[in-house]
Amino acid sequence: MTQTGCYKIYGNAVIYELMDNEVIIINLDLGHYYCLRGVAADIWTNLLNNFSQQKISQAIANHFHQPLENITDLMNKFIEELRLEKLITPQENVSSTEIVSAQPLFHAKTEFSHFLLEKYVDMKELLFLDPIHEVDEQGWPNQNPYLSEAISDQ
Amino acid sequence: MNSGISVIIPTYNYGHYLIEAIDSALNQSYKPYEIIIADDGSTDNTVEVIKRYGSTIKYFYRENGGIGAARNLGIQHATGDFLAFLDSDDIWLPKKLELQLKRFQQDTELDMVFGHVKQFFSADISASAKQKIQLSEEQIAGYIASTLLIRSSSFHRVGLFEPQWTVGEFIDWYSKAQEKKLKGILLDDLVTLRRIHDGHQHTRTQRNFQHYVHVIKATLQRRKEAK
Numbered sequence: 001m002t003q004t005g006c007y008k009i010y011g012n013a014v015i016y017e018l019m020d021n022e023v024i025i026i027n028l029d030l031g032h033y034y035c036l037r038g039v040a041a042d043i044w045t046n047l048l049n050n051f052s053q054q055k056i057s058q059a060i061a062n063h064f065h066q067p068l069e070n071i072t073d074l075m076n077k078f079i080e081e082l083r084l085e086k087l088i089t090p091q092e093n094v095s096s097t098e099i100v101s102a103q104p105l106f107h108a109k110t111e112f113s114h115f116l117l118e119k120y121v122d123m124k125e126l127l128f129l130d131p132i133h134e135v136d137e138q139g140w141p142n143q144n145p146y147l148s149e150a151i152s153d154q
Numbered sequence: 155m156n157s158g159i160s161v162i163i164p165t166y167n168y169g170h171y172l173i174e175a176i177d178s179a180l181n182q183s184y185k186p187y188e189i190i191i192a193d194d195g196s197t198d199n200t201v202e203v204i205k206r207y208g209s210t211i212k213y214f215y216r217e218n219g220g221i222g223a224a225r226n227l228g229i230q231h232a233t234g235d236f237l238a239f240l241d242s243d244d245i246w247l248p249k250k251l252e253l254q255l256k257r258f259q260q261d262t263e264l265d266m267v268f269g270h271v272k273q274f275f276s277a278d279i280s281a282s283a284k285q286k287i288q289l290s291e292e293q294i295a296g297y298i299a300s301t302l303l304i305r306s307s308s309f310h311r312v313g314l315f316e317p318q319w320t321v322g323e324f325i326d327w328y329s330k331a332q333e334k335k336l337k338g339i340l341l342d343d344l345v346t347l348r349r350i351h352d353g354h355q356h357t358r359t360q361r362n363f364q365h366y367v368h369v370i371k372a373t374l375q376r377r378k379e380a381k
Binding site: 015016019022025026122125127128 | 271294295296297298324325328329332363364366367368370371374
């Protein structure tokens, strides 16, 4: 775990979007794509909205009435998986103003499930062929997808 | 077996690259049955370039609608038993069609044949664009439209390209081809040179890149519904 527990997108080759309560992620550098559903999709969204891993774990435990110890363990494994796939990277220098003080949000339809990163490699050669490094350092969207989704907070 | 190959070249304001693409199709060791230019609303010198070739090539025009829509226009006018696609900024090597057709003759159950591709920087690319692009100098597996030779009947089992995707339209089509269980192979041979130029930057905007995500989403949805 990082000191801040905060993460950001690994780089501009990682593109993603939340649609129908699922997050589709593509790592164009590796040609892999992923799907996050349910709680996993919510974790991704909250991580990229600058909530720390600890804060999200606590919120999940509260929201779904699960033991914090179990959630922390699941979260550690999930974060490690996202890091190994080069989808996120630690944000070590998060200023106090950047750390979100509100509570993480969960989609209204989300039910508790294990945090699963579904990985697919069957289109590797097609996705890999595109010269994606033409994009600038601004990277890909960081908009809060909850702005256009029906949500409930805790 | 009738081996008439319809070559479909979609283009949009690439008049300056089009000559090399057309010539590479005309110079094939196995001559195509027809070469179809599907002009996606070009406003440059594309028409002037086409006129040089007279009746050697067939020309069709549509309002700008994207590469998928342009390829579809060409497909609708194609009459060959095989379809081959060549993007107007790419170049075929002379034995491309011959090598691929030979594989079809060796295996009559084959639906489609790809080949390897090598990317190169266009002479006119700007220094700033070149600096941003990491280009492999190796030849790589070319699962792109410009290497594909496919039976017309097999193509139509999958269907036309989805015109709404500015990028990722071929990935979308190929994933459908996999779902239809088309039998395809990849030749070890280098068959296509893929030009990297400034124009890529105009089409590969942040918004357009999100099309990849939508294409993947649609693919996963189809798989889910098929279960």
